[in-house]
Amino acid sequence: MSGRDDSRDSTESVIEVRGLVNRFGDHVVHDGLDLTLAKGEILGVVGGSGTGKSVLLRSIVGLKRPSQGDIEVLGTNLSTLDDAERSRVDRRFGVLFQQGALFSSLNLQENVALPLIEHAGLARDDAEYLARIKLSLVGLSPEAALQSPESLSGGMIKRAALARALALDPDILFLDEPTAGLDPIGAAAFDQLIKTLRDALGFSVFLVTHDLDTLNAACDRVAVLSQKRVLVADTLDKVARTDDEWVQEYFNGPRGRAAASSSDRE
Ligand SMILES: Nc1ncnc2c1ncn2[C@@H]1O[C@H](COP(=O)(O)OP(=O)(O)OP(=O)(O)O)[C@@H](O)[C@H]1O
Numbered sequence: 604m605s606g607r608d609d610s611r612d613s614t615e616s617v618i619e620v621r622g623l624v625n626r627f628g629d630h631v632v633h634d635g636l637d638l639t640l641a642k643g644e645i646l647g648v649v650g651g652s653g654t655g656k657s658v659l660l661r662s663i664v665g666l667k668r669p670s671q672g673d674i675e676v677l678g679t680n681l682s683t684l685d686d687a688e689r690s691r692v693d694r695r696f697g698v699l700f701q702q703g704a705l706f707s708s709l710n711l712q713e714n715v716a717l718p719l720i721e722h723a724g725l726a727r728d729d730a731e732y733l734a735r736i737k738l739s740l741v742g743l744s745p746e747a748a749l750q751s752p753e754s755l756s757g758g759m760i761k762r763a764a765l766a767r768a769l770a771l772d773p774d775i776l777f778l779d780e781p782t783a784g785l786d787p788i789g790a791a792a793f794d795q796l797i798k799t800l801r802d803a804l805g806f807s808v809f810l811v812t813h814d815l816d817t818l819n820a821a822c823d824r825v826a827v828l829s830q831k832r833v834l835v836a837d838t839l840d841k842v843a844r845t846d847d848e849w850v851q852e853y854f855n856g857p858r859g860r861a862a863a864s865s866s867d868r869e
Pocket of ligand 1: 658
């Protein structure tokens, strides 16, 4: 077991994590973690609770400074950047957090317009016009664009948060448990939406999930976090054949078999 993710070395990568170490006091969460996100792929990141999926995401998007190791994003080593350079890289990310909080005092169109006004310097009218286009991309109508988040379903709020993450046309989209809290039909539609948008817009996706249906429906590769590093990163078929207790229980237990057979039927 090498703990390395070298299966995409021959393709262009947008994220290269090498030798990542993350500690909180004495608690070592990552210890020499390697991971690659290839350009244009949807990578599902899975692992047991507390294996450090969110900490990994937060390290890459700059919310957690790594204890050691290198993170190269879009060809730039993040540890070498000053604040201004860092914020230029950040603008190429779209992030949808699990609690993808929208501002409840703003309607959807105003929520999506906000990054366009704050980070791209657009005038309000132009930003709201673009926001309506982004909202329609994720399947939300001009009528929904004028509603406040509080009056909408969980699925619509997720879509609006996705539209906001896409506001600045990111190269890399980070999603933390995007289908958590959605009913199975809403979750399946969201998986399909991510795939459709990736195909249309060409961004790369780093997707933390527990949802086996999402892995089956949307992900090109799956990375398993275990023992403080990436145990394996490969196609779902190959990952599911990895000789590891957690992997076997997760992918080949009753829920894993059900998810695999429902994706076969599609
Ligand atoms: N700010 C923090 N301070 C101290 N410990 C932290 C902090 N953030 C995360 N941790 C610890 O790091 C470990 C990994 O947390 P993380 O949230 O990344 O796990 P996860 O794999 O995303 O889990 P889950 O699937 O339950 O969401 C956990 O043991 C957590 O308690």
